[in-house]
Amino acid sequence: MRQFVRVLISYPDDLPPFPAGHPEPTMPPAVLDTLLCVGAYLVGAVPFGYLVARARGVDLFKAGSGNIGATNVARTLGRKYGVLVFALDFLKGAGPVAAVVPLARAIDPDAATDAGAAAFLRVGAAALAFLGHLFPVFLGFRGGKGVATGAGAVCVLVPIPAAAAVAAWATVALATRYVSLASLCAAAALVIVWLAASPDPFGRGQLTITAFLIVGVAVVVVKHRANIRRLLAGTENQIGDGPMRDKLAKGIHILALGMWFGGAGFFNFVAAPAIFESFRTVAADGPSDRTAYQSIAPVTASEEEKKALASALAGAAVGPVFPKYFLMQSVCAGMALVTAFGWCAADGGRRIHKLRVAVLALATACVAVGWPLSNYVSQLRLERFHPDAATAAAAKEAFAAWHLLSLGLSCVTVLLAGVALAMAVQLPERREPK
Template sequence: MEIAGVIIGLLLGSYLLGALPFGYWVGRWRGVNLFTVGSGNIGATNAGRVLGWPYGLLVFVLDCAKGAIPPLVVVSLYQAGLNQAVEPLMASLLQVGAAASAFLGHLYPVYLNFRGGKGIATGAGTVLVLAPLAAAGALCVWGMTVLVSRYVSVASLLAAVTLLTIHLSLAPEPWSSSQWPLNLYLLFGVILVFVKHRKNLLRLWQGQENRLGDWPMRHVLLRVFHLVAVGMWFGGAFFFNFLAAPAIFRSFEEVVRSAPSDRTAYMPLVPPEAPEEQKKALASALAGSAVGPIFPLYFALQMGCAALALLTALSWWNGGGIHRWRVIVIGIAAAGVLIGWPLSEYVSELRLARFSDDPLTAQAAQSAFGVWHGYSLFLSLITTVLAGVCLILAAWLPYETSKSKFDVFDSMKNQ
């Protein structure tokens, strides 16, 4: 009974905290009713647009804090002794329940007759505690989308989808007993964010959605981020495909041939009389085991660079000519990364299957490995070359700072 009272009090307190309408109060403090100006929303975006960016930042921080505090309180209570009274699943449900209560409080605050904001800042506060890595990725997507498009609504929707996608991708067992409460919270949170942005979606469709104003530093940042993205993309691909991977495979061939040696702790790897073919197969397997764990990180970096390069390049699409070719080349190279990622994983599976205890499986894998490995190498080569072309094209980046003629989103709005 005592635990039940703590749980009820915690959920109710989380809702009441999340329902605190900081945006409305800050607006009233400045003599403005945010419900009647701008987009009519009491969130940080409208507060910044109407009152100025310092007040918008203040509202964002306050709304974010009221989302982060409830799950942090649950963690503190659990560590202080609640873990002795509840099961891990119940603890997960309680933490997610506190976050969801704060989130719903912001969306439907009792203090304002259940008329609240859209939940982006408060939701961000909850996920920064519950899923920090996914939240960091979503925050990056939000920032880059705002920088490129100046549509906060589009950035918020993309960030919500990114958050769920990254979290499900990183979780080894996303629907295990300890994970499903958080997954359901993120899923329903994304749905609610889209529901609360339905008017924004309609205005986007009609070309009437509000945007942030342009500023000179934005164009500088676009060029900086684009250069960093294509530079890391080409540099990482070139280093891995032409320097690191070949060196690793050559090194393991030498290790197998010279074993036992100091590099094998003077342990024999194969019998001295083993045929050369067997030694090559062992060297390939060992090199594959060393390179295999790098592939997820390598392709994640490549995909991140490709997405950043493509997003920034879209800002210059309306410049025509080389600016459109830049987008096309980046798009083709990004498609190569998307195809190459699962292909490399399949090749890694075939590499291991060649040594299966089942002769038929080993023979089939041996036959298929050479073909698919060749496809993988060829695709990596093409992608690296295209990334190099993207880097070369960066020499012709536009230097417009006061006009928006390069911005594809401006032309979309005017159509």
């Protein structure tokens, strides 16, 4: 395959063979990138929804909302066909992104190190597969809204933000029964989590992915403009209501609260204190098996200097956990708060639901304030050891107060999450229509 493509692209058949030892010509990187991206577009342009509906004798352009996506298929043909189309559309987004780099390297081993770097190739395949679904050449460029295909692409490209987006979609869809609103919230969650979780989202290595996600979300919003108008007017279609939706909503609410309370409680009251105590022991008693029998503190170090070293090492160990810790809390808070809002709106605004929303809103506010505060405390932690004595002294003085405030806010957050979890014993009972 490799030889065939190289020969086909690089030189005509009537040229004489290359002399022995002469370097064999390879496909220009730009040509290879173009061919692979065109292939990704053609895969994304396969209109599975339209084909499945046609096989059942239905023209999706004239049925339901007129869209060829999985939601309209489910509305027109039934849930099982909607699930089938969603899976196929998902795969035509995931497949090109997963295959583009191995395929490029199979054709040219240096493909991923030239102009077509691995990240660039994956983003190009994701973008073209997504555009293929939005504007399929096979249907006169009349396509779907790109949610399923985009989801498949980003699940391979950025799996952690994609998982958060899936959680957002499921939570909003179950709480409100609006698929369009769930899709818009999932798109927003994708970008927010990527920006929060990526160490340098606008740096050279990540900028291509960041740009793709932002542009992709903007396109999804534009494609949903009619849905947005119907949502604002209160005329948007909702998915069916049934016992399963109610159970899933309760499950998401309890799971989110359990992860939030358990994770925050374990980190604040078990893991972090144990880490700091362990480093104090290591700094005081080393060298030992905990330091590979290497001395980490000078033999002339005073007890105060050893405590400072232990604090610095423990901070270095715990510091990288904070972004993921607060991101986990934010995701759990969002899931719990959205489901609680859904019950508050649907169950006549009963007092227990209003109280539940108030507790969760206060806990979410604590997380929103605690995240930047934690970053500031981490900065002060480093400045305590600044070479300039005045800077170090000022940082030490400020650190004590701000660190205490950060710890207090964390304890309040854990307490509120625990209260919300306890309130889950009074989730709404399903009321069957009379």
